[in-house]
Amino acid sequence: MTDFPDPLPWLIVLPLLWGTLAFLLGPGRGGRLAIAAIALQGVLALQLAGQLLDDGSRVYAVGGWGAPLGIDLMADGLAAVMLLLTQAVALPLAVFARGYFAASPKGRELFWPLTGFLLAALNALFVSADLFNIYVTLELLGLAAVGLVAIAGGRQPVTAAMRYLFATLLGSGAYLLGVALIYGSYGSVSLAVLTPLLTSEAPLAVTLAAALILTGLLLKTALFPFHFWLPPAHGGAPAPVSALLSALVIKASFYLVLRLWLELFAPLATVAAAQLIGALGAAAILWGSWLALTQTRLKMLVAYSTVAQVGYLFLLFPLATLVPLGAADSAVQGGVMQAVAHGLAKAAMFAAAGSMIVATGRDDIGRLGGVGARLPLTLFSFGLAGVTLMGLPPSGGFSAKWLLLMAALESGQWWWVAVMIAGGLLTAAYVFKVLRRAFLPVAEGDRVTRVPRTLEFSAFALALAAILLGLFGAPLLELLAVGRAA
Amino acid sequence: MTPALAFDLLLIAALLWSAARALTIADVFHAVVLFIVFGLLMALAWARLGAPDIALAEAAIGAGLTGALLLDAVGHLRARQREPEQ
Amino acid sequence: MKAWLTALTVLLCSGLALALGGAMLALPEFAVRLPAQVTANLDTSGVSHPVTAVLLNFRGYDTLLEVAVLLLALLGVFALSRHADEHAPRATPAHPVLQTLARLLAPLMVLVAGYLLWVGAHAPGGAFQAGAVLAAAGVLLRLAGLLPAWAQPGRLLRGGLALGLLVFLAVAVAGLPQGSLLHYPVSMAGALILLVEAGLTLSIGLTLAGLYLASAGAKR
């Protein structure tokens, strides 16, 4: 593995570097640099995925020490899928953000440096194989996200950022305590060292640690009933920030829950715990969709939709725990596919919502009249993203829900199917609520201005990607299988 | 009981007391002062645990700088509360 | 209802403490023991103080990310103070005794910071403690009214804030051709760590001081 440059370390160094340079350049600068660098990161992520498909998963010893003394990075198929998703969402969003902040400059001063650090944290988190190092990446991610929510100022966003900060700090506090207990039990924080040590006869401290770590991460993922902080934070931030947070940031803690549940904590997993997580997911789907339907502000509707869609992610746990192997595999594939499909679609939806808000000058679903006539591409993107969220063919959302469905039937847990269908119907209801309004003529006294074309096209690119994922998702599932025990 | 154990128990009691009081005492300024005391006691605890690096950092950052930030925030809060409502 | 909820929370937190305590008293022998490994590799780490060796060499990657966290927090504080009411941030005249004291102490503190930085290679101390002392000097000067609050940092100041992270990144990347990120050749490890620590001391000092000067010191 002597490719030069090696993509793995550069995926972390590059965003740190351009984030810092953007800060050096001064307030509001660095957009063009960011777009070029994220494109390069995308190439690196593809290169890494290619390496993994050829040679299998890889371990990277930072500083050459190797675990447990040093810190190891580990890239397998799951990590590579998340890396690809991150760069694929970030690139169109960066293009979108440049246009958005040109039209609506509130909060643009520090957007690029904070985004650089956010992406570095995401990339570092996905490849970390060390529990304490993951803690540091979680803090980097959390503080970057909170900073981004607050950049525009104003009563509602600052309140939301404060709430979000306490939630994320409480989550990482619980996580850190868990890490302390694990180090205190075994004397290491390396995942590779710990995995063979942790058996079903683990001491009580380790069981407590697993509970604390997973609860902290669920709080950061905003799984019902821990969702209270998410809608105001995602609904109150500037649109490019909302998109980054909904599409990527909550996926990071979900990814950790998934990885730890399937690997390190697998010997401790019980059917009861898995059913509980699934039940919370089901509650999130129904409650989040219902609240989305009752919102009057467009971005709040999209934010509550995130609460609901997060629920689908967690349906994979009852479907993958202590069930026949085939069902477990398709459950994991479905869950990861849902993470990718929702990432693309929700980024598209927030971007489209941002364009509509710029065009109408207000965040009000009741005043969207005329958007259909003046911004057809944006509305089309919103609709396409909605198709993915509803889970209609041929979208990526359909593939995800289909895989979850198969897993539910194969493992004889039909009740999750009912939840998925109900969620799909509610999703259709809130998406059509927006579309119906947007097709009405402009209300008297309102006006709808045009928005820069980059705004429209970047949202469309994301929405289209979410659909194409359904048609060409097979290579992604092939990549996902790299490094997973068959 | 050895003197070292007695010292440890006393220090731990003081740590728990200052932490609990900092969170329950009515006046915010007193709460911050108690928190700074808590930070200094933590520095002592680190020294007892054979961690002089942490003791130094805790005294300078945990008690000192955090304390300065908190005290300033309290001052800001009080100045604000003296102003008439907007 | 409210009192009931409070009682429940207190009960649950006490339960957690008891469960944690019980679990701590029933731990098995360590399966892995790192202190011996740290000692065994100390000779090739470039420093002789174990904590510094872990912080800047064995687990230097954590520290790299942590420096980013610190800079990030300052960015957040800047983003917020930019929206603060536009009260002119100016130094208030302090008591002359305090001013004299600050004038005397600040240079001394800079010296102490330099000493802590140097001594970190083989004894307790290092960039974080040195940076904290440097920051304390800044806070003291601010309290004495000798240093203006930072409304927005100029180019030079931004450079100083970013320097530590940039030096660290450069050293990290320089290790790539030799094998991996943050790989130090044994012969140069000591010098590289000192270089990183010097950059960090300046940036950590500025950043920690900035956390105070940008928000706390801004309005009086």
Place this chain on the structure above:
Amino acid sequence: MSAALLYALAGAALFAIGLAGLLLQPHLLRKILAFNILGSGAFLILVGLGQRDGIIDPVPQAMVLTGIVVAIAATALALALARQLLDLTGQMRLPEDRPDTEPADD
């Protein structure tokens, strides 16, 4: 029982005290104090349990140094937000009303 284990037990109590404070105290400054106490508890457990056999372990010590710097970064950001909230609302507490009914300010 070693002294280190004693401090780890104290850490458990501090974590619980901090957790209760973070959940129950409405005042933002106290929530920030509570978060710091909670963090200190976790740090004590990390070092205390790591040294429960009486051998000084520099690895968790270095981790705690990292943690202390992260904690002050978070504290400074939290204080900046709290001050901003004070300027905007005249209060240093989070509004009680449900977040989804808060009016938009534009």
